[in-house]
Amino acid sequence: MRQAALTAAQSSSLTMLLHDVRRVAGVDLTVGTLMAADTDHFVIDRLVGVTTEGLRNLRVAVGAGLGGKAMLLAKPVQVQDYCHAGGITHDYDAAVRREQIRAAFAVPVRVPQGPRGVIWGALRHEHVFGDRVIGDVMTVVRALERDLAEDLALNRRLEYLRAAAGGTRGDGRAAGDPVASVAERRRLVGICSELVHIASTTDGHQRQQIDALVRRLTDEALGDAARVGLTAREREVIGEVAHGATNQEIAAKLGIGAETVKSSLTSSMRKLGVSNRAALVAAALCQETRCAACAPHSGGTCR
Template structure:
């Protein structure tokens, strides 16, 4: 099975950023096919032919295969004559007219998940600045894959979770809820992001307030918290400081403080703890 659409979008964006940062006329790449030992070239940027499209690059073969095998960046000044690599893919490379080529592996949790390539149509050295930009683009893809992997793991746990009334079980639910809320804004795939937020809603509904609490004016959806205000409260509910919440959510600590103040005002709370308790009674947090 090929990489899914969202991962293809991440790869495509990384190639555009690579070309923009380096001035390289050609960039291409792909991810490892699940269950196989090769990278499938799925994304092309600046190419003149389809020679590289869908090319399967095996570990150890060619420049990209060498980068996969060594799990580190590799580069050659003249691909067709280089003695540093094997030449299984010379025809495709020559058809596209490439000479100087670099390959940077995408490594997630010590496993190579893909390769980014950048290339020139002339034989000249690719300097440290160009290599650094390629590595930065690969890191972007790595971070995106890490977020998606974590999101899927949390979703799997949340789907199976059947909360009991014990404090320990509820703490696990609250930790999962906070992690999912923090992760959702970083997900590029709208379908996965919506599913994350839907799971958050189910976790919150599992702790829905009693009828007496609803009658007390704390009914869930009447509070009107903004999504980011709820994200901050979900972090605070797990014991996170403003600084930790900012790091998890990709915000500045001052911004987190502002969202927290707004949430406290809407909930009629004077402290962080009161805000969390009020949000739970309102059915907004588990």
């Protein structure tokens, strides 16, 4: 079995979710886990409100017990009294009794082509959870699913950037291979501007990853931008724009006036045929892509 490798942000989100579910459902305890999409077991590794260690690291099969049934059916399920309930297997009754669990519900967490998991809520007395409670829990879980989906989309964009920045493709070929690299870089042109924006709004390790990868890509692109007549100063200013600097910050760093920065950007945009800062960075990447594409047919010189 391969348990999902959670980032620090995902781990924090899952723990916060358990606290939210406990609050909105009014239950004594909540537990949960996320796992890789291609596994048939999962391990309970997040617990809130427990009084024993009976549920910690419990290995549950998809289809078994309450959580396994929720995962198999892809919908919430509940029992009024766990150890005496019909319709579920009782492989885990010993751990459930140790925690004195009676009423419980389980809600699956599903993300297309990504991790999946289960969230449980439980009371230490018999109870039937109403549709309103289950609906409130589902609302909270759906928010986590959206966060995970967005995180996966961002990670896919980072993988594209890693490939174009000289890493290794998923199929094992070097990203620097001209045939593969040109195709990948053409796809990257459309998302480079978006990533520059994401980097300005993202905190922590992902911000650092995006900044570093965009820097490597744009530095490489700007080396070819001279072929369209950009001056050294214009390339330098575009490089700072790619890293998210404002005109004032660029002026201070380069020791020039803010009006000089503005004039340089205006000139660069005119030469590259774009009208805004994000497009300027993407245009530099696009120019680099065209140069890479025509180099095999022109002895390394753009026509």
